[in-house]
Amino acid sequence: MNIDWQKIKDFFNYPIIPAGKEGDFHFDTWMLILTIFAIVIVTFLLRGIRRFFTRNMEESEKLKFQSIFKYFNYLIYLIVILVILHSYDVDLTAVLTASAAIFVGLGFALQDLFKDIIAGITILVDKSLLVNDVIEVNDKVARVFEIKLRSTRAITRDDKVLILPNHLFLSETIYNFTQNHSKTRESVHVGVAYGSDVRKVEKLLIECAKAEKSILKSPEPFVMFNNFGDSSLDFGIYFFIRDSFTDPRIKSNLRFAIDQAFRDNNITIPFPQRDVHFYQSKPIHLNNDKSGNSSNE
Numbered sequence: 001m002n003i004d005w006q007k008i009k010d011f012f013n014y015p016i017i018p019a020g021k022e023g024d025f026h027f028d029t030w031m032l033i034l035t036i037f038a039i040v041i042v043t044f045l046l047r048g049i050r051r052f053f054t055r056n057m058e059e060s061e062k063l064k065f066q067s068i069f070k071y072f073n074y075l076i077y078l079i080v081i082l083v084i085l086h087s088y089d090v091d092l093t094a095v096l097t098a099s100a101a102i103f104v105g106l107g108f109a110l111q112d113l114f115k116d117i118i119a120g121i122t123i124l125v126d127k128s129l130l131v132n133d134v135i136e137v138n139d140k141v142a143r144v145f146e147i148k149l150r151s152t153r154a155i156t157r158d159d160k161v162l163i164l165p166n167h168l169f170l171s172e173t174i175y176n177f178t179q180n181h182s183k184t185r186e187s188v189h190v191g192v193a194y195g196s197d198v199r200k201v202e203k204l205l206i207e208c209a210k211a212e213k214s215i216l217k218s219p220e221p222f223v224m225f226n227n228f229g230d231s232s233l234d235f236g237i238y239f240f241i242r243d244s245f246t247d248p249r250i251k252s253n254l255r256f257a258i259d260q261a262f263r264d265n266n267i268t269i270p271f272p273q274r275d276v277h278f279y280q281s282k283p284i285h286l287n288n289d290k291s292g293n294s295s296n297e
Helices: 005-012 029-054 059-087 092-109 111-126 198-211 244-264
Strands: 015-017 134-137 140-147 151-156 161-165 184-192 222-228 233-241 286-288 294-296
Touching: 029 059, 111 140, 111 151, 111 161, 140 244, 184 198, 184 244, 198 222, 198 233, 198 244, 233 244
Parallel strands: none
Antiparallel strands: 134 140, 140 151, 151 161, 184 233, 222 233, 286 294
């Protein structure tokens, strides 16, 4: 079997982008193959590096590392492309100079995008936000499940995805319920009628909180007598939970228990009441006319 080396050579030297004149840039088949080969090799190397460093990491740390590693990937690919262009005798100075005006225009047009990217890097570096953190933004509570290059994604309590541009975390006030630890303090407030046995109320509230399985035993729940209200004596039961994302359901269960305990012990939860007084200098007389209707004089 004879191999036609000339045909193989002609195939590799086939000009995909022919040169206009001697010394101009040209793009041959071997350049395309070399470019694809280099990108594939770099992709497998980066994938291997990522797996090597994340093999013993916890899931939350692994997601954080992968988010940072994406920025590293972009930098490596950029370097590889520049090296390949240089190997093809492309004048990079001329390319960069010609692209300067384009980059300036893109900078103005995409300033919000760059702001989000910089904010994303800041978030990951200073650890102000991590995957599985519970946050409150624009009166919505959500759990973070992905931090990407431009945006952060979180799922709300009603199972809707909240997509947040990363620059919001630098320009807006965001409440992070789990920044220090997963344990948070919550409360349920209730009013009882004046004349109620306040110590008995305190005891019932503590018993209801201790009976709820989702409420932590340590630190122990405690009761505060908050105020003498207009229509009630105002109390608050304060307790600690592990998952503030399920907070509404825990509070609902606790309110059911408090209502039943108060009914069983004759503790009244009053509704707002007002005393209305009329002051008039002359008495009100009611006169009946012939039609049977009454009128005031």
